[in-house]
Amino acid sequence: MAPYQFIERPTPFNSKGGSTLPIFAVTPAHIETGTIDPIALDWAKKAGYKAESGSLLLIPTEEGHLGGALFGLGTNPSEQPYITGKLARTLPAGDWHIETAPLTANRLSLGFGLGSYRFDRYKSEKSSAPTLMIPRDADGADIKRQLAGVFLARDLINTPTNDMGPNELEAAFRGLAAHYKAEINVVSGDDLRQNFPLVHTVGRASADAPRLLELRWGKKGHRKITLVGKGVCFDTGGLDIKPASSMLLMKKDMGGAANVMGLALMIMDAKLKVDLRVIIPVVENSISANAFRPGDIYRSRKGLTVQIDNTDAEGRLILADALAYADEDAPDLLIDMATLTGAARVALGPDLPPFFTDDVELAQDLTEASLETDDPLWRLPLYGGYEKDIRAKFADITNAPAGGMAGAITAALFLKRFVSNTTSWAHFDIYGWAPSERPHSPGGGEAQAIRALYHHIRQSVR
Structure with missing residues (x-):
């Protein structure tokens, strides 16, 4: 199986006009009042169709051919704004249009586009x-753009580590940069020791060298936007090794x-x-004779020393160097995204990623963007009362506070130590995975918060 390369997926849309079959998206009220196509209404009543949310009823022609479909929206369509994603997985193959x-x-x-996603790269038969x-009246170009970003994120996360290790992730990153004619710089292996010591420390035990990828695009003088993402291609937990059950989804630890x-796209x-x-x-984050150990102390790019109290808290270590590097340029907006803590999932579950920021205006803007795009987010506090928990006995800070309380907050406070020049910074603790099927997702690797972030950034530079 060839490694993943950045490619544009085929569109789930068509432009055939009158040669497409009609879909009547209806609520129970449409059936009761008869305010739909008479033929479709007659068939719905004969079939006892109730227009329940996500239900599909195919409509035949008089000759017995497929003539269209009824799709149920339930009594309150606004509760599931992307319910049409189910159509992409339940309609027969063919070209369709929504009539009402x-x-x-x-x-x-x-x-529909979000629900059309399929990860069938490893399937022998493709349907x-x-x-x-x-x-x-839809903005087709922007819809396709958002789908491309979401599908890129889903593809990268879903691809197993044997085809998405550090080398392959770099190849995908280079492909993205080349596609949009962006500049790229890569520092890898022992070249990381001096300027990115924590990145080197975490990744040095792997057969694939650790590295720091950097892309630049746009025009100097425009609003400076910097995005930082956690790229742990697989996390064994290091010497504090995870149990087998906890490793099953660790291919997604590069979800940030x-x-x-996807957002950059x-x-x-x-x-x-x-x-x-x-x-x-x-x-x-692998295990070998040169793996970093519990009790080790390392100096970060920023100069702060970090005591290693758990090698499974590695994500914040590599982010620390990357954030310090990003912060030196004092961008107008600094965003980091990471599959960082189980505590965030305990607090908010897999579908609602928390974000942390001290910028009140940014927090409000992100909340509004989340609501406008139906891309869920929830702000959690950078509570200063927990600063004491990240102090270490023998170093400046610890990577794994004792006690296990408020883990998402203490992780965010750890990262905050490496952002001092940037006034507008937000940290997103995402899960990057949909445990079960939803109308707009078949389950598996998931893009979280990037549609809301794209909307916010787009609005801010108009």
């Missing part, structure tokens, strides 16, 4: 899929890097007026 729907054109098209005509790359494809910088520390 109490949803905005952008919502129904984006929902054909339906396509949808984007309504004329994947999401940052959207920004570059939209040609936003920004000075974009993307920084991704890439490692595999």
